[in-house]
Amino acid sequence: MPRLILIRHGQSEWNLANRFTGWWDVGLTDKGIAEAQAAGRLLAVKGMLPTVAFTSYQTRAIKTLCLALEQCDRLWIPEHKDWRLNERHYGGLTGLDKQQTRDRHGDEQVHIWRRSFDTPPPPLEKGSEFDLSSDPRYAGVEVPDSESLKDTIARVLPYYREAIEPVLRQGETVIISAHGNSLRALVKHLSGISDDEITGLEIPTGQPIVYELDDDLAATDRYYLSER
Numbered sequence: 001m002p003r004l005i006l007i008r009h010g011q012s013e014w015n016l017a018n019r020f021t022g023w024w025d026v027g028l029t030d031k032g033i034a035e036a037q038a039a040g041r042l043l044a045v046k047g048m049l050p051t052v053a054f055t056s057y058q059t060r061a062i063k064t065l066c067l068a069l070e071q072c073d074r075l076w077i078p079e080h081k082d083w084r085l086n087e088r089h090y091g092g093l094t095g096l097d098k099q100q101t102r103d104r105h106g107d108e109q110v111h112i113w114r115r116s117f118d119t120p121p122p123p124l125e126k127g128s129e130f131d132l133s134s135d136p137r138y139a140g141v142e143v144p145d146s147e148s149l150k151d152t153i154a155r156v157l158p159y160y161r162e163a164i165e166p167v168l169r170q171g172e173t174v175i176i177s178a179h180g181n182s183l184r185a186l187v188k189h190l191s192g193i194s195d196d197e198i199t200g201l202e203i204p205t206g207q208p209i210v211y212e213l214d215d216d217l218a219a220t221d222r223y224y225l226s227e228r
């Protein structure tokens, strides 16, 4: 039966610095590196060995995947990268300190920007230092200026259906290394979680989540690998 392993990248430099990150490309901290390696050792110990991998265009997810696969001796498996697995674009909040933004705009407004289902943060201004529209990795991609969770789902799910489902249908054990919000999109779909409830789901860094799937790719079980 197909299996899907979801892993959120290990702690990033801006998770630690408490800055809104989104599409901005930041590295892993030492703790994030250790989390990714521990996740890979867990995969090895549990015999949960991925056969195909997917990740985003962002260094923190790519490195997490690489470090985890190294620990379970699976660096050789096919690996697919796509921008549609990127983190939700944080618009004009990108780079700002989360606490300073709360002090300035209030807890309620910041909570709406962070966790509402369909209200995107204010757009990123053209020409901002965080504008990635001329970054070569996004050549041919229409880089958004902000995204809500709903917008994120609208690009993650078509990619899941087009690129990942066909691989799962072949019975593979797929690992997806991605981000808090792109993984929320997948968990919402796979576990049938409502629009209201999904925003309250916090996915921890570096903890493999396993979905056991039937032949129709419906989830029969979901668990944290560390708990089995």
Ligand SMILES: O=C(O)[C@@H](CO)OP(=O)(O)O
Residues within 6 Å of the ligand: 015, 019, 020, 021, 022, 023, 087, 090, 114, 180, 181
């Ligand atoms: O900054 C971000 O890109 C995300 C994930 O770290 O933050 P939030 O928890 O607000 O979704």
